[in-house]
Amino acid sequence: MRGRTRGYWLYLVPSLLLFLAVIVVPFLMNVGASFTRWSGVGTPRWIGLENYTRLLGDERFWESFQHNVGLIVAMAVVPTAFGLVLAAVLFDYIGRRFGARTASALRAAYYLPQVLPVAIAGVVWGWMLHPSYGAVNQILGLELDWLGDPDLALATVMAVMVWFQLGYPVVIFMAGLQRTDPSYREAAEIDGASWWRTFWHVTIPQIRPEIFVVLLTCTIAALKVFGPIFVLTRGGPGNATMVPSYFSYLNFFQKSNVGYGSAIATVLALIIVVVTFLFLRVQEREP
Numbered sequence: 001m002r003g004r005t006r007g008y009w010l011y012l013v014p015s016l017l018l019f020l021a022v023i024v025v026p027f028l029m030n031v032g033a034s035f036t037r038w039s040g041v042g043t044p045r046w047i048g049l050e051n052y053t054r055l056l057g058d059e060r061f062w063e064s065f066q067h068n069v070g071l072i073v074a075m076a077v078v079p080t081a082f083g084l085v086l087a088a089v090l091f092d093y094i095g096r097r098f099g100a101r102t103a104s105a106l107r108a109a110y111y112l113p114q115v116l117p118v119a120i121a122g123v124v125w126g127w128m129l130h131p132s133y134g135a136v137n138q139i140l141g142l143e144l145d146w147l148g149d150p151d152l153a154l155a156t157v158m159a160v161m162v163w164f165q166l167g168y169p170v171v172i173f174m175a176g177l178q179r180t181d182p183s184y185r186e187a188a189e190i191d192g193a194s195w196w197r198t199f200w201h202v203t204i205p206q207i208r209p210e211i212f213v214v215l216l217t218c219t220i221a222a223l224k225v226f227g228p229i230f231v232l233t234r235g236g237p238g239n240a241t242m243v244p245s246y247f248s249y250l251n252f253f254q255k256s257n258v259g260y261g262s263a264i265a266t267v268l269a270l271i272i273v274v275v276t277f278l279f280l281r282v283q284e285r286e287p
Helices: 002-033 050-056 059-098 100-115 118-128 135-140 153-165 167-179 182-190 195-206 208-223 227-232 244-254 258-285
Strands: none
Touching (some): 002 258, 059 153, 059 167, 059 195, 059 208, 100 153, 100 167, 118 135, 118 227, 153 167, 153 208, 167 208, 195 208, 208 258, 227 244, 244 258
């Protein structure tokens, strides 16, 4: 038994060392830097909780966190709801009427945005939303500055993120639907239940684990979103699309305020841990 356990550790040690080097050590260094005033060069000066005190009174941080709440809706709530319906339609209607290959092709098409690099997808959407020559304005016959108008920028980014995120829940939910027991749906149909009532009362309870995974992972992705904001708006115009991760980046690399940027990143990491813990507690209480 000891020999077998030792063999398992031979496989685990490289990944554990990599995890320590890439995740744990940088995170601890970030936490340490958050208690200092440091420009990135020279010797950091210990200032205790000053960065965190400043953070609590920083309106830009709280405004950026409010934007994150909107992105949670766009990246977790809306894709989960639409993904459930799309997956059910692909599984129950398209798959039965047009064949499994057609359903698989459509599933792959929905998932394609997830495969595209964020930078490429962001650049393409930037072209499409350009106020002068963008395809969106050309098709709609409008002259709106979708990403440059403070009143439109956040809603536009949210719409783009719905497009980007939708394929992920569709794939997860279709996999979940394939493992459900069809006899329950057949019994409901025999009893005269409509498709919607069958879907709501029979199908959804069977794929609750998949719904939980999608909501959790998409919420975490929304809290730490950076790439799309960087490519599309750089947090602008003004602070209209500023999020904590990009706010931390600005303090790190543009303002050379490494200590304050580290404090923002540390608080964001703690928020993600708390959200994950709450999700897990809710999941444990599910019957």
